[in-house]
Amino acid sequence: MLEIKDLHASIGGVEILKGMNLLVNPGEVHAIMGPNGSGKSTLANVLAGHPSYTATSGQIIFEGEDLLSMLPENRARAGLFLCFQHPTEVPGVRLDHFMRAGFNAIQKSKGLAEMDVLKFDKFLNEKVGIVEMDRNLTKRSVNEGFSGGEKKRNEILQMAIFDPKLSILDEPDSGLDVDALRIVAEGINHLRSPQKSVILVTHYQRILNYVVPDKVHVLIQGRIVKSGDKDLAREIESQGYDHLGNSAESLQPSR
Amino acid sequence: MKDVRVMTQSPATQESAYLTALESLEKNGYDTDPAWARDLRKEAMSKFQGLGFPIARRGNEEWKYTDIGPIAKAKFQLSSSAVQSLVNAKSVEMSSLGEKSWSQMVFVDGSYVEELSSVSSLPAGVMVVNLTEAMRSVPELVQGHLAHYADYEANAFTALNTAFIHEGVFIHVPDDILVEEPVRLLFLSTSKDEETVSQPRVLIVVGKNSKATVIDGYGGVSDGRYFSNCVTEVVVGDGSRVEYYKVQQQSDKAFHITTTDVSLGRDSYFSSINIDMGGKLVRNNLNVLTEDEGSSCVLNGLYLVNGTQHVDNQVIIDHAKPYTTSRELYKGILDGKARSVFHGSIIVREGAVKVDANQVDKNLLLSDEAEADTKPAFWVYCDDVKCGHGAACGQMDEKALFYLRSRGIDEKTARGLLTRAFVSDVIQSIANESLRRQVDDLVQAKLQEWVAS
Numbered sequence: 060m061l062e063i064k065d066l067h068a069s070i071g072g073v074e075i076l077k078g079m080n081l082l083v084n085p086g087e088v089h090a091i092m093g094p095n096g097s098g099k100s101t102l103a104n105v106l107a108g109h110p111s112y113t114a115t116s117g118q119i120i121f122e123g124e125d126l127l128s129m130l131p132e133n134r135a136r137a138g139l140f141l142c143f144q145h146p147t148e149v150p151g152v153r154l155d156h157f158m159r160a161g162f163n164a165i166q167k168s169k170g171l172a173e174m175d176v177l178k179f180d181k182f183l184n185e186k187v188g189i190v191e192m193d194r195n196l197t198k199r200s201v202n203e204g205f206s207g208g209e210k211k212r213n214e215i216l217q218m219a220i221f222d223p224k225l226s227i228l229d230e231p232d233s234g235l236d237v238d239a240l241r242i243v244a245e246g247i248n249h250l251r252s253p254q255k256s257v258i259l260v261t262h263y264q265r266i267l268n269y270v271v272p273d274k275v276h277v278l279i280q281g282r283i284v285k286s287g288d289k290d291l292a293r294e295i296e297s298q299g300y301d302h303l304g305n306s307a308e309s310l311q312p313s314r
Numbered sequence: 315m316k317d318v319r320v321m322t323q324s325p326a327t328q329e330s331a332y333l334t335a336l337e338s339l340e341k342n343g344y345d346t347d348p349a350w351a352r353d354l355r356k357e358a359m360s361k362f363q364g365l366g367f368p369i370a371r372r373g374n375e376e377w378k379y380t381d382i383g384p385i386a387k388a389k390f391q392l393s394s395s396a397v398q399s400l401v402n403a404k405s406v407e408m409s410s411l412g413e414k415s416w417s418q419m420v421f422v423d424g425s426y427v428e429e430l431s432s433v434s435s436l437p438a439g440v441m442v443v444n445l446t447e448a449m450r451s452v453p454e455l456v457q458g459h460l461a462h463y464a465d466y467e468a469n470a471f472t473a474l475n476t477a478f479i480h481e482g483v484f485i486h487v488p489d490d491i492l493v494e495e496p497v498r499l500l501f502l503s504t505s506k507d508e509e510t511v512s513q514p515r516v517l518i519v520v521g522k523n524s525k526a527t528v529i530d531g532y533g534g535v536s537d538g539r540y541f542s543n544c545v546t547e548v549v550v551g552d553g554s555r556v557e558y559y560k561v562q563q564q565s566d567k568a569f570h571i572t573t574t575d576v577s578l579g580r581d582s583y584f585s586s587i588n589i590d591m592g593g594k595l596v597r598n599n600l601n602v603l604t605e606d607e608g609s610s611c612v613l614n615g616l617y618l619v620n621g622t623q624h625v626d627n628q629v630i631i632d633h634a635k636p637y638t639t640s641r642e643l644y645k646g647i648l649d650g651k652a653r654s655v656f657h658g659s660i661i662v663r664e665g666a667v668k669v670d671a672n673q674v675d676k677n678l679l680l681s682d683e684a685e686a687d688t689k690p691a692f693w694v695y696c697d698d699v700k701c702g703h704g705a706a707c708g709q710m711d712e713k714a715l716f717y718l719r720s721r722g723i724d725e726k727t728a729r730g731l732l733t734r735a736f737v738s739d740v741i742q743s744i745a746n747e748s749l750r751r752q753v754d755d756l757v758q759a760k761l762q763e764w765v766a767s
Contacts, residue, residue, distance in 0.1 A: 147711075
């Protein structure tokens with residue numbers, strides 16, 4: 060599905076990722092954990108093609124293609140989806156119109172039929188239930204005036220709409236109370252399948268109680284310093300990141 | 315329509331050329347107007363001669379960002395019937411707004427063209443007539459209002475327009491009448507062998523507890539240069555509601571100056587949406603006076619300019635009475651080397667308690683060379699009021715752009731969506747659905763035209 064090889068990436072001339080490696084197979088859920096500033100969000104943004112981030116060296120292969128040479132829209136069309144940590148407000152663009160525009164752009168790129176308004180409305184009605192979202196919210200401007208929880212649910216709704224092969228969830232748990240967290244986590248679980256993969260970036264272990272990962276990686280100072288199974292997340296929860304930070308230089312990057 | 319070619323001599327100044335033109339018209343063409351109208355013109359012309367065009371570049375605060383030198387220098391011809399024949403039903407249809415079935419008065423270079431107009435299905439007592447006719451037949455309804463609101467003593471362009479008051483529009487809605495269907499006005503300018511000047515004049519008088527909607531369109535049938543100097547006066551009676559839309563789609567060489575003065579009665583409501591998409595040099599003066607308590611106004615604007623277009627909006631709201639409310643939302647999209655000016659003044663008079671005024675001007679710059687100047691001003695002489703303003707000027711939101719692209723939408727489409735979205739709140743504020751859809755389409759077509767060029 061995805062292979063990251065010795066990736067170095069920077070923002071504003073400051074190197075954040077310093078030789079990162081990762082292999083994600085179809086059906087796997089990988090949790091990337093790390094303290095603030097470790098490079099988690101940089102990884103998510105580089106994968107989605109955010110223009111502010113520059114991959115200075117290394118390679119990312121997604122479904123056999125060189126991901127770094129692709130425009131953000133083409134990455135989406137190839138089946139990659141970023142669930143934003145801070146979803147952007149887009150005043151004046153209705154959420155349902157926006158989702159239909161994206162959905163149809165992706166359909167068109169695959170040579171599949173586009174959906175008209177009526178058909179898409181019906182499709183949307185089926186999907187909003189997954190995240191228990193008020194359908195009226197989709198008639199408002201994208202994320203404008205949405206609460207933190209509504210924004211996150213909207214991201215998961217879009218994930219359900221676009222049905223990506225690889226979802227990158229950038230701290231989907233931040234700013235959520237326990238109820239909202241459960242709804243978001245259930246939405247993610249609903250979309251798990253043997254063909255689809257998830258990279259879940261998080262600071263805290265709590266969402267991993269709901270979305271059980273196949274692999275857990277610890278990212279510190281731009282490198283993966285330790286990889287393991289779900290127990291690694293519990294270890295971090297009880298012991299923190301500090302004891303791992305010291306061994307950053309000695310551990311082999313995970314493949 | 316009369317063939318008038320009186321400005322070909324080379325006078326000392328263009329101001330005196332207008333004087334010569336008027337003197338000639340008073341003998342032939344304007345001679346059948348009532349004496350009071352002739353006196354009014356004479357007085358206004360004398361004021362104009364005294365004022366001259368406001369061309370000074372120093373100490374001329376009111377015209378600081380807008381140099382009307384090109385207008386003052388140009389030799390424009392007053393209307394000529396030869397050119398008017400260029401306009402036919404098709405060109406009218408192309409420039410018309412709203413539904414075909416709605417009444418429409420069509421003017422070409424300032425002259426009423428009856429065969430291209432249709433005024434029908436108005437409630438009994440409502441008048442929509444040529445101003446010339448109204449001055450003659452119902453002076454008692456006209457004389458007390460005409461030139462009473464737009465100040466021709468201090469404003470040169472208003473003086474110039476008033477000096478040529480002859481044809482135009484008089485709309486009169488008596489008390490207690492709801493005119494649900496919009497009335498459309500269409501002023502077309504031509505420019506073929508000669509550059510024309512027209513002085514469109516509109517007087518809208520709405521009585522008490524009545525309602526009217528007016529769509530005022532300005533267009534052209536050639537891509538040449540012409541000058542329209544428009545004055546509109548609107549009187550909104552107690553408890554009445556007037557919606558006024560102005561849509562300007564003239565050529566990108568046109569000079570377009572408008573002055574709109576509005577007087578609001580007790581508990582009345584006035585909304586205006588001013589849309590500029592054409593013109594080389596455009597200046598809109600909008601002055602609203604809340605003459606009695608409880609009146610409110612919503613003044614919105616939209617301008618789409620590129621190339622070397624220049625649009626200047628000057629809005630003055632005079633909150634003379636307590637419990638009056640105003641809302642302003644002006645938005646502009648600028649490309650190329652276009653320039654916009656927004657100068658919004660809010661005056662709150664002594665004793666005008668509980669005034670609630672808010673003003674916003676926002677600009678989206680699509681190029682590095684476009685420039686938007688926005689200058690809010692508050693003159694508040696009362697404590698117990700609420701006044702707010704906001705201004706913004708910037709490039710496209712890169713975060714939003716990436717968000718759209720991350721969902722598979724290509725960059726060009728995403729930029730188009732965001733550009734259109736930027737002005738969507740102004741478009742949504744158009745209460746009339748038919749017009750709203752039409753304006754939305756026009757805006758989209760304009761933006762696509764820019765992308766394609």
